[in-house]
Amino acid sequence: MSLPRIAIARPVAVAMFFLGVVFLGVLSFVRLPIDLLPDVAYPRLVVYTANSGAAPAEVERFVTEPVEQAVSTVPGVQKVESVTREGASLVTARFAWGTDMDFAALGVREKLDNIRDALPELATRPVVLRTDPRSEPVMALSVSGERDLPQLKELTEAVFKRRLEQIDGVAQAAVTGGVEREVHVEVDPERLEAFGLTLDDVAKALDAANASAPGGTIRRGRYRYALRTLGELQSVAELGEVPLRKAPASNGSSGAGASSSSSGSSSSSNGSSAGGSDDAPTSEILLRDVARVEDGFQERESVARYNGRESVGLLVFKNAGANTVGVAEEVERVRAQLRREYPEIRIDVATSQAGFISDALANVVQEVILGGVMAFLVLFLFLREWRYPVAIALAIPISLIATFALMQAAGVSLNIMSLGGMALGVGLLMDNSIVVLENIFRHREKGLRAAAAAAVGAQEVQRAITASTLTTIAVFGPIVYVEGVAGQLLGALALSVAFSLLASILVAITLLPTMAAPAAGAPA
Numbered sequence: 001m002s003l004p005r006i007a008i009a010r011p012v013a014v015a016m017f018f019l020g021v022v023f024l025g026v027l028s029f030v031r032l033p034i035d036l037l038p039d040v041a042y043p044r045l046v047v048y049t050a051n052s053g054a055a056p057a058e059v060e061r062f063v064t065e066p067v068e069q070a071v072s073t074v075p076g077v078q079k080v081e082s083v084t085r086e087g088a089s090l091v092t093a094r095f096a097w098g099t100d101m102d103f104a105a106l107g108v109r110e111k112l113d114n115i116r117d118a119l120p121e122l123a124t125r126p127v128v129l130r131t132d133p134r135s136e137p138v139m140a141l142s143v144s145g146e147r148d149l150p151q152l153k154e155l156t157e158a159v160f161k162r163r164l165e166q167i168d169g170v171a172q173a174a175v176t177g178g179v180e181r182e183v184h185v186e187v188d189p190e191r192l193e194a195f196g197l198t199l200d201d202v203a204k205a206l207d208a209a210n211a212s213a214p215g216g217t218i219r220r221g222r223y224r225y226a227l228r229t230l231g232e233l234q235s236v237a238e239l240g241e242v243p244l245r246k247a248p249a250s251n252g253s254s255g256a257g258a259s260s261s262s263s264g265s266s267s268s269s270n271g272s273s274a275g276g277s278d279d280a281p282t283s284e285i286l287l288r289d290v291a292r293v294e295d296g297f298q299e300r301e302s303v304a305r306y307n308g309r310e311s312v313g314l315l316v317f318k319n320a321g322a323n324t325v326g327v328a329e330e331v332e333r334v335r336a337q338l339r340r341e342y343p344e345i346r347i348d349v350a351t352s353q354a355g356f357i358s359d360a361l362a363n364v365v366q367e368v369i370l371g372g373v374m375a376f377l378v379l380f381l382f383l384r385e386w387r388y389p390v391a392i393a394l395a396i397p398i399s400l401i402a403t404f405a406l407m408q409a410a411g412v413s414l415n416i417m418s419l420g421g422m423a424l425g426v427g428l429l430m431d432n433s434i435v436v437l438e439n440i441f442r443h444r445e446k447g448l449r450a451a452a453a454a455a456v457g458a459q460e461v462q463r464a465i466t467a468s469t470l471t472t473i474a475v476f477g478p479i480v481y482v483e484g485v486a487g488q489l490l491g492a493l494a495l496s497v498a499f500s501l502l503a504s505i506l507v508a509i510t511l512l513p514t515m516a517a518p519a520a521g522a523p524a
Contacts, residue, residue: 004509028409036138045093047127059084078096150179164316197290244285396430430504442457465505
């Protein structure tokens with residue numbers, strides 16, 4: 001017995017089967033990750049090692065060569081390249097397409113840990129970097145308002161950034177633009193030389209004055225508490241009062257000026273050479289005596305502008321596999337809360353991938369609806385019967401929903417490539433249904449009964465539509481095996497087309513004959 005006859009004989013079983021398919025498809029659609037592009041993992045790792053102050057030849061000999069030898073022993077490495085600059089080493093390891101880059105990165109880190117002691121002491125720990133298109137931010141926010149840029153950036157880093165990073169699916173929120181506070185200490189070389197000091201003395205004095213240290217413990221009852229001595233500077237004025245060292249005071253000199261201090265230092269030096277007493281009066285040399293301390297800003301490396309106004313940028317990065325649209329919706333919810341809490345601050349969305357993805361989804365839904373309407377009108381025009389077009393109008397969404405279940409099973413996400421394949425499959429999956437229904441209608445015109453016309457009509461063309469569909473799948477199928485970026489991008493399109501066509505065959509030879517048998521009306 002053929003498959004159409006089995007389906008017509010058991011309509012309840014067919015209805016329950018496709019009801020389960022629809023349920024699985026809807027569940028898969030909810031769980032499918034939505035992203036802009038397919039998961040394109042470039043099989044390449046970059047090992048960056050910094051060795052400040054070293055010449056390129058030294059970096060090449062003591063850093064690059066050991067790293068190259070270690071990385072080349074990792075399984076799966078096809079090619080190792082390196083670039084050596086002054087104070088920096090870049091070693092690139094290329095793997096075969098299809099390699100699990102998580103395990104590859106783990107293997108590279110393990111090899112680098114084995115040679116850590118062989119690297120120079122001044123060299124930093126090697127850092128393994130990955131090239132991933134998903135590292136692009138999914139959203140870019142602009143923070144502006146009545147506050148000045150330093151206050152805006154401080155508020156963004158302290159509040160907005162942390163609130164966004166608490167969202168499930170957000171990996172990181174990076175702050176760009178704005179200005180950051182920095183205290184400048186401009187040392188006068190002549191005064192420094194007059195007091196016999198060096199820049200190293202100034203740096204050591206600042207480190208010693210701006211530090212906290214353990215203060216032992218104190219016991220109270222049954223418990224012992226740890227103490228800590230806080231010695232951090234609280235203001236710029238305190239920074240100017242940092243003592244550099246004690247200097248002997250000159251005779252008749254009580255001022256703190258640079259010239260009097262210089263002469264006091266000179267007299268102290270002469271007295272010391274003449275065998276002067278160690279009990280000479282002394283005075284402290286402060287940082288403000290040899291340097292100018294001012295509250296300023298760091299040198300700017302980036303500028304963020306929105307609508308012609310300078311602002312603070314906030315870039316949102318999502319976790320791998322997270323739903324881009326879902327993450328964007330959560331960011332919008334948190335943004336609305338922050339706007340209520342800080343009404344004087346404007347938080348605008350500069351760019352968002354979610355809008356483009358939502359538009360692509362809306363276009364697919366619109367094409368499905370328009371395709372169903374056009375198919376209904378064309379079939380109604382030729383067949384003069386509204387029940388047959390209704391069957392096709394139901395077959396289109398059922399085929400697409402079944403495609404979602406197959407996509408989740410194959411690990412294909414909803415992106416512009418897979419959605420494009422589904423949009424392409426919408427026009428193809430109607431062909432099988434139209435051929436089956438037209439043949440059923442032809443047998444009805446010959447006088448066959450409803451069930452017989454449905455069974456014979458579907459059975460006659462099932463081999464033909466199966467062969468034609470498999471031919472189309474054979475065209476798209478080999479794309480899955482293409483290596484490189486093209487295979488990674490077009491593979492989602494090929495799979496979505498193949499899955500939708502396979503679903504259309506199943507619907508055309510089982511569901512449509514079952515629906516057409518009672519829909520054919522009373523026997524002629």
